[in-house]
Amino acid sequence: MSWTDERIETLRKMWEDGHPASRIAEELGGVSRNAVIGKAHRLGLEKRPSPVKADKSGEKAGSPAEKPAAKPKKAAAQAPAQKEREAPKAAKPQPAAPAAEIAPVKAAQPLGQVDAEIEGEEQADAGVDPAVPLQPKVPLSARSDVDQSSTPAPRIQIHDPRPAPRPAPKKPMRPAPRSDKIKDKTSLLDLSEKICKWPIGHPGEPEFHFCGEASEPGFPYCNKHCAEAYQAQQPRKDRPGRTPMPNLPRPR
């Protein structure tokens, strides 16, 4: 699997959107998480707030607080070479990362509330209700894990518009004549928290794009697609994957 223009573009967008490398890898398919990270760095993408980035506000005074530049653990393998590359650092006038801007959907309300305020372009902070920890997964990926740790309340089912996550393993990726034809379509690059991210078509296809309508405040989709995405749990017995299993006595 090579890094085509589109794949790189997807990687870029998702990376900047704060998607974990593992998810990006899944989305792209055919590559590992490491590959994604490696590529991201090679592309010169900004480093994202990682769990590893112990951003201690105020190192210990007088403490080294200095990492000897990487961890020369297996440095033994490269004895004669002695590649001393360190300098390539300060070279990014890039201002702080704006990534933190996008809030990844905090909560959702039961149906009905959704079609409430459709019009009003008021993008005030949607009434985020911490009482309903619903974390709808963007259909961007084929995640099917419905996590509702302790909220048996209104069962919501995510309706993934893309039943076939990885349909084309060996598809020769079209040249993608972008920037001209898709001018009127919402591309991955046009996504923002204000527009509907409902995918139309399949990634990789030249016609693939996103809904683009104004999204519901606090939701990743427009009113119409919210209705599609968040549906009351329907009787599903043929669900092989992980079934919510409401009140099953959990052994331990």
Added chain:
DNA sequence: CCCTGATTCGC
């Protein structure tokens, strides 16, 4: 353990 991103280095 799991997760995450970062880095190194053989290919």
Added chain:
DNA sequence: GCGAATCAGG
């Protein structure tokens, strides 16, 4: 350039 192996923090 690529990415597995590895590291390191949460």
